[in-house]
Amino acid sequence: RKEVEQDPGPFNVPEGATVAFNCTYSNSASQSFFWYRQDCRKEPKLLMSVYSSGNEDGRFTAQLNRASQYISLLIRDSKLSDSATYLCVVNTYNQGGKLIFGQGTELSVKP
Amino acid sequence: GAVVSQHPSWVICKSGTSVKIECRSLDFQATTMFWYRQFPKQSLMLMATSNEGSKATYEQGVEKDKFLINHASLTLSTLTVTSAHPEDSSFYICSAMDRDKGNSPLHFGNGTRLTVT
Numbered sequence: 001r002k003e004v005e006q007d008p009g010p011f012n013v014p015e016g017a018t019v020a021f022n023c024t025y026s027n028s029a030s031q032s033f034f035w036y037r038q039d040c041r042k043e044p045k046l047l048m049s050v051y052s053s054g055n056e057d058g059r060f061t062a063q064l065n066r067a068s069q070y071i072s073l074l075i076r077d078s079k080l081s082d083s084a085t086y087l088c089v090v091n092t093y094n095q096g097g098k099l100i101f102g103q104g105t106e107l108s109v110k111p
Numbered sequence: 112g113a114v115v116s117q118h119p120s121w122v123i124c125k126s127g128t129s130v131k132i133e134c135r136s137l138d139f140q141a142t143t144m145f146w147y148r149q150f151p152k153q154s155l156m157l158m159a160t161s162n163e164g165s166k167a168t169y170e171q172g173v174e175k176d177k178f179l180i181n182h183a184s185l186t187l188s189t190l191t192v193t194s195a196h197p198e199d200s201s202f203y204i205c206s207a208m209d210r211d212k213g214n215s216p217l218h219f220g221n222g223t224r225l226t227v228t
Contacts, residue, residue, distance in 0.1 A: 043204050043219040044155065087154065098145060099206070099217060103154040 001026055003100045006088050010106035017078050021105050023071040023088030033064055035073045036087040038104065044087055047073075078109045114138060115207050117220025124195055124227055131191045132223045134205030140185040141207035145217065146178075149202040161188045185210070195227045 006023045013019050025033075033050040048055065050062040050071055061074040071088055088102035114137040124130050134144055142163050147155040159180050160168040167180035179191040188207075192199055202224050206217040 041202070041224070043222045045219070098157055098160055100157070101147075101155045 002103070003027060004088055004090050004102040006086075006102035006105045008103075008105070009085075010108055012108045012110060013078055014110055015078060015080060017109075018074065018076045019078055019107060020075075021073045021086050021088070021107075023073075023102055025069050025071070025088075025090045025100075027090070027092050027100075028069060030069075030090045030092045032091040033071050034089040034091070034099075035060075035062060035071075036089050036101075038085045038087055040085075044089075044101075047086070075107075078107075080109050080111060083107055083109045115141075115205065115218045115220040117205055117223055119223055120221060121224040122226070124225070126196055126227055127194055129191055129193045130195055130225060131189055132203055132205070132225075134188045134190070134207065134220050136186045136207045136209075136218070139207075139209045139211065139218075141188075142185060142210045143208045144182060144188040145206045145208075146180065146188075146190050147204045147206065149204065149222075155204060158190075192225065195225070197227045200225055200227045 004025050011019055035047040036044040037047045038044040048057050048062055050064045052064050054063045059076045063072045085104040085106045087104045090100045116135045116137055118133045122130055144161040146158045148158050149155045157170050158173045161180045161182040163182045163185050169175045177193050182188040202222050204222040205220040
């Protein structure tokens with residue numbers, strides 16, 4: 001079983017749609033969680049951290065359920081510029097702080 | 112904001128040659144840097160953890176004699192792909208942890224696209 005698993009993509013949605021990405025992680029000792037965005041042939045860029053209480057940043061909402069070891073990202077009113085691959089990332093401190101990446105979910109927003 | 116500079120951005124080399132990739136933290140000190148590799152349509156896979164002043168820690172399946180890592184200062188880590196072969200063609204990305212900011216998200220370099228012919 002992979003340490004971090006995400007929905008297989010791609011997701012093809014029209015502009016303005018709401019889209020949700022799911023992610024599960026296997027190591028219960030994981031301490032911090034992030035969503036990164038990666039555009040084609042570029043490095044990943046931090047989209048947002050994920051907190052236990054849930055957090056929102058504009059059109060983006062992240063949720064964490066430690067009991068279920070589940071993370072989600074919701075994008076509302078999607079824009080063409082949201083098209084990218086979204087990476088669920090977990091940091092387990094007992095592994096020296098290294099980041100473990102999910103395989104990514106590709107999002108394509110169409111006009 | 113924090114910046115990690117990676118050089119070169121792309122490189123084409125012949126099979127059997129060695130390629131060095133540099134990763135620099137420009138405005139912070141990084142005791143720990145990470146090297147990732149990404150094949151097309153796949154996620155980033157951690158290759159090794161580079162600690163300033165000590166030997167790198169390699170992930171299972173990564174040959175330490177082939178992928179030489181040197182972290183000689185708090186702002187520079189290098190990855191050398193020795194005797195490169197076409198199957199080493201990939202996107203290599205480094206990331207750095209800000210020593211003064213504990214476990215905050217990592218900062219990534221812009222990546223190096225290596226093509227071995």
